Amino acid sequence: LADLATTFSNNVLDETKLFSLTVDDPDKMEGVPESAKALWANAHMQHLTSEATGDTEIPEMNAEAGPWRITLDIPSYSPALSHLPDRKLREHIYMAYLQRASDANGNKNNVPLIYEILRLRSEMAKMLGYENFAELSLASKMAPSVEAITELTNLIAEKAIPAAKKELAEITALARQKGGSPYSEANLEKLEPWDVNFWSERLKESKFDITDEELRPYFALPAVLEGMFGLVNRLFGVTVIAADGEEEVWHPDVRFFKISDTKSGQHIASFFLDPYSRPENKRGGAWMADCIGKSDALDRDIPVAYLTCNGSPPVGDTPSLMTFREVETLFHEFGHGLQHMLTTASIGDVAGINGVEWDAVELPSQFMENWCYDRPTVYGFAKHWETGEPLPEEKFQKLCEQKIFNAGMMTCRQLCFGQVDMELHSNFDAEAGETGKGRSIFDTHREVSSKYLPHSMPMKEDRFLCSFSHIFAGGYSAGYYSYKWAEVMSADAYAAFEEVGLDNEEKVKEVGKKFRETVLSLGGGESPTEVYRAFRGREPTPSALLRHNGFE
Numbered sequence: 312l313a314d315l316a317t318t319f320s321n322n323v324l325d326e327t328k329l330f331s332l333t334v335d336d337p338d339k340m341e342g343v344p345e346s347a348k349a350l351w352a353n354a355h356m357q358h359l360t361s362e363a364t365g366d367t368e369i370p371e372m373n374a375e376a377g378p379w380r381i382t383l384d385i386p387s388y389s390p391a392l393s394h395l396p397d398r399k400l401r402e403h404i405y406m407a408y409l410q411r412a413s414d415a416n417g418n419k420n421n422v423p424l425i426y427e428i429l430r431l432r433s434e435m436a437k438m439l440g441y442e443n444f445a446e447l448s449l450a451s452k453m454a455p456s457v458e459a460i461t462e463l464t465n466l467i468a469e470k471a472i473p474a475a476k477k478e479l480a481e482i483t484a485l486a487r488q489k490g491g492s493p494y495s496e497a498n499l500e501k502l503e504p505w506d507v508n509f510w511s512e513r514l515k516e517s518k519f520d521i522t523d524e525e526l527r528p529y530f531a532l533p534a535v536l537e538g539m540f541g542l543v544n545r546l547f548g549v550t551v552i553a554a555d556g557e558e559e560v561w562h563p564d565v566r567f568f569k570i571s572d573t574k575s576g577q578h579i580a581s582f583f584l585d586p587y588s589r590p591e592n593k594r595g596g597a598w599m600a601d602c603i604g605k606s607d608a609l610d611r612d613i614p615v616a617y618l619t620c621n622g623s624p625p626v627g628d629t630p631s632l633m634t635f636r637e638v639e640t641l642f643h644e645f646g647h648g649l650q651h652m653l654t655t656a657s658i659g660d661v662a663g664i665n666g667v668e669w670d671a672v673e674l675p676s677q678f679m680e681n682w683c684y685d686r687p688t689v690y691g692f693a694k695h696w697e698t699g700e701p702l703p704e705e706k707f708q709k710l711c712e713q714k715i716f717n718a719g720m721m722t723c724r725q726l727c728f729g730q731v732d733m734e735l736h737s738n739f740d741a742e743a744g745e746t747g748k749g750r751s752i753f754d755t756h757r758e759v760s761s762k763y764l765p766h767s768m769p770m771k772e773d774r775f776l777c778s779f780s781h782i783f784a785g786g787y788s789a790g791y792y793s794y795k796w797a798e799v800m801s802a803d804a805y806a807a808f809e810e811v812g813l814d815n816e817e818k819v820k821e822v823g824k825k826f827r828e829t830v831l832s833l834g835g836g837e838s839p840t841e842v843y844r845a846f847r848g849r850e851p852t853p854s855a856l857l858r859h860n861g862f863e
Contacts, residue, residue: 319784320780326383326416328590330407330408334381335377336377340377344524346524347390348379349374350386351380351381352372353374354387355379356370356372381404383408385588385621389508394512398503409775415772425752425777426741426745429444429739430745444736451668460729466853471860472763473719474861474862475722479507482514518713518716519713521706523636526634526702528632529695529702530693532630532631536641538693544573545816547653547827548572548827549570549572550573551569552571553567554569554581560583561585564586567582568581568582569581570653578613579613580613580651580653581613581616582616582648583617584620585618595621598619598647599617599644599647600617601615601617601663602615607659618645619644622637622640623637629696630696632696647664649831660835666834667835669787670839672793672797673798677798678830685813693707718860718861718862719860725794727760727763727764730759731760732787732790732792733792734755734758739752752776756773799855802858803847804846804851805859825846829846
């Protein structure tokens, strides 16, 4: 299984690296943000440099005139789907992304690997006395059963699906109104998948008069780090200081930091930060991994974490200017890191995130994302990278308002992924599916989608499962639901701060201290239900999550 997972992941990475699209017609870039054009132009120049031999002269980068090289790594792919006005270009890029490592692409085909992984997992579960792999997976998780997960999923879906249908109808109406003949009902029955992001971005611009590109100059990575470190000092009483050069790093982009307890001054943890996308040799996504775990037995008292993101890299003399989503991702991964680094558990197997049930491990990370909408936190870092001017108040208000933009569609998407994962690991016959005697993996994907994405069914050519690394090459097999499960807890945890008043510094510090002493400290030695009760005084409820998403 480990070898299959590695091959699966490598196939996705290889297919992501293999694709590129060079555009040299400036008309195709009409309306595309400067940052995206600079990123793609820089990618083209780097490609020419890597391919150059001898005395080959490399032309200077020209973001306005091109050429532009678009790839499938997320910082390149996302703006292409959101901003390229040419439908054919978007379709080409979308289909390349959707069908990575699939039966559409020859020798890097993950389809047989998926069947083999599912078959071996089922076989292993039965050998251990479980009905299916989902039961085996849940034996070490907080959720008591597949039925309990489905019940929570359906409770949220009941509120999210009507919201999603309304959101898609609004996007479609704008496309028909502004897009001209190609988007008329006569020519297009419904928006294609490669249209939705583009027109969603236009709707967001019209509703909030604010774009990711307008916000980027206020979210320079150095300032965001400073603000995030200020937040954890305020909430948890720890101080983060740069310690670059004190440890060897694997790339010039990587930085090293130390964390000390503010009150005692004691050095308690350290971490490496690898913030930028490097599609040529670094897999996509974002993650926290333990470098050194706390352990009495190994005489290790200073935990060390790896924090890895794939954010927008610096271009020339301009620092990394982040999208707001990249800011949230950084806060998310730092939340994971805090649970690893602030642990007081000293037995290695249950220190930090070790031994924490998988569906509870996302609690600190998703909790941290909430602070990206807290005014004192945001104004701790949101200042123009050139002028130092703070983010205008009206932009901050619009940022808060757009938090729930398309919340229904995004929620339904996550619920669907979770239920596809659970269905494949509980009720799916891999042998019958592979031989054509039963449902295929793609039949199952469409069947589950009909329940949770009735407004946005996957197309026949959809091969998303072939790059669903979370469940086939990561730790989320029969566990993807845990994002939403933990989101219920994280929203409820943040509500504890709301209840005492976010502007009440003394009370906020009290609740933050309690969060550090329970959720961030106790590790996996106690059940997450008991740990959460110790923090909140009760079990979590979904009411705060539904409220935060605008469903109530």
